[in-house]
Amino acid sequence: MGFQKQFWRSKLLDTSNAPQDHASKNMAENEQELLERLGGPAAVADFIKELYERVLADPALAPFFEKTSMDRVRKMQYEFLVAALDGPVSYSGAELTAVHRGRGITDQHFATFCGHFADVLEAHGISSADIDLVLSRLSMAKDKVVGTTNTGG
Numbered sequence: 001m002g003f004q005k006q007f008w009r010s011k012l013l014d015t016s017n018a019p020q021d022h023a024s025k026n027m028a029e030n031e032q033e034l035l036e037r038l039g040g041p042a043a044v045a046d047f048i049k050e051l052y053e054r055v056l057a058d059p060a061l062a063p064f065f066e067k068t069s070m071d072r073v074r075k076m077q078y079e080f081l082v083a084a085l086d087g088p089v090s091y092s093g094a095e096l097t098a099v100h101r102g103r104g105i106t107d108q109h110f111a112t113f114c115g116h117f118a119d120v121l122e123a124h125g126i127s128s129a130d131i132d133l134v135l136s137r138l139s140m141a142k143d144k145v146v147g148t149t150n151t152g153g
Ligand code: HEM
Pocket: 061, 064, 065, 067, 068, 069, 072, 073, 076, 077, 080, 092, 093, 094, 095, 096, 099, 100, 103, 105, 109, 110, 113, 138, 139, 141, 142, 145
């Protein structure tokens, strides 16, 4: 587990890790199957619930969510992720850049957040290869979450 977390931290902190893999049709097909291997949308909803339990228990991340409706974030994150995995759900939430802008979210926060998600998936017996695929999908949102205008207020 330690190795994998470290692996993801370093991979997510590396901005050269561009989403170019995702263009190919094979990748899209793999990810269709991926959602099924994860257990489908219902399993994703469970994973997200557990993700935010871990996030709120982490002193490095909890303060970001102090004034947040967690019910809404869980629902929107569920929609976002199932849609990102080409599942049968549309994302109805706010644009991610606007949601995260000005909150001071750094590369490190992003990597820690994704590390919690990897831990949840691992705890459910998802294979390392599939964890890798899920986190590649999430990392496509990184530029929208980690702001360049963090200190701008
Ligand atoms: C791949 C990573 C992430 C994705 C896909 C993501 C996605 C989302 C989504 C879909 C929402 C709800 C939008 C809405 O209410 O319409 C949200 C809200 C939020 N996210 Fe993220 N997020 C990510 C990472 C992070 C990280 C790393 C942090 C902070 C450490 C963070 C902090 C927040 C906060 C504070 C809100 C709630 C804002 C409010 O109170 O309205 N997110 N995010």
